Amino acid sequence: MSTTGICPVCLNHRWLGGKGKICKPCGYPTGTCKKCSFYKKLYVDELCYSCYEDRQVRNQLTELRAGSMCASPYNAELFELYCTYICRYLLRYFHLRQSKKLLNLLEKTKIDPILSWLNIYELSKKYRFTHKPSQTKGCAFIKIGYMLWELGVLGPRREEAYLSIRNLLDKLSPNTLSVVHDFLNQLKKTNRAPSTMVNYLRELRNLQSWGG
Numbered sequence: 189m190s191t192t193g194i195c196p197v198c199l200n201h202r203w204l205g206g207k208g209k210i211c212k213p214c215g216y217p218t219g220t221c222k223k224c225s226f227y228k229k230l231y232v233d234e235l236c237y238s239c240y241e242d243r244q245v246r247n248q249l250t251e252l253r254a255g256s257m258c259a260s261p262y263n264a265e266l267f268e269l270y271c272t273y274i275c276r277y278l279l280r281y282f283h284l285r286q287s288k289k290l291l292n293l294l295e296k297t298k299i300d301p302i303l304s305w306l307n308i309y310e311l312s313k314k315y316r317f318t319h320k321p322s323q324t325k326g327c328a329f330i331k332i333g334y335m336l337w338e339l340g341v342l343g344p345r346r347e348e349a350y351l352s353i354r355n356l357l358d359k360l361s362p363n364t365l366s367v368v369h370d371f372l373n374q375l376k377k378t379n380r381a382p383s384t385m386v387n388y389l390r391e392l393r394n395l396q397s398w399g400g
Contacts, residue, residue: 238278245279249287256291262301263294269335270328282319282326289317290328302341305348308333309383349382356389360396368392 195211202211216229221236228236258264311329319326
């Protein structure tokens with residue numbers, strides 16, 4: 189009868205039920221993965237787990253793309269750009285979860301044409317489709333932004349961020365500019381990204397507008 193306990197091979201507390209009462213991962217054979225050619229544990233079809241996961245996600249992503257019904261042709265183009273970006277890398281299950289969330293949005297909500305990185309930042313803030321809910325890493329719309337940059341639709345991210353900083357500074361009152369410049373200089377000293385400065389300035393602008 190299967191039970192849990194300490195695996196005698198890896199010494200981790202796991203489900204034990206394989207031959208010799210070892211855990212399932214330790215029971216897999218080792219060999220050369222037929223896709224990546226690295227010597228690893230082989231899970232299915234002579235594939236290591238990373239290559240197996242990549243294959244499964246690619247297959248499901250192909251089904252998503254084939255069955256998508258986006259709210260507009262432009263939305264469909266955005267989803268294809270996203271898929272093109274992530275398919276350059278080893279795919280993980282979090283890519284599949286992210287793809288489903290993005291597609292669900294694009295099938296229900298028409299996205300206005302993206303003309304600047306500022307549009308990308310606004311979409312990223314409104315729809316937080318990241319690798320994990322608790323992280324800011326791997327935003328779906330930032331990935332789309334990089335593809336639009338490659339196509340020449342958007343300018344370089346850093347250059348456009350500095351342009352946005354100048355435009356936002358022009359909208360702040362003269363009374364606060366000296367303090368704001370000191371704050372930005374401090375951010376530069378700590379190597380904060382220009383996009384971070386844009387976010388801070390946008391919040392200051394909104395606060396100024398609210399206060400009249």
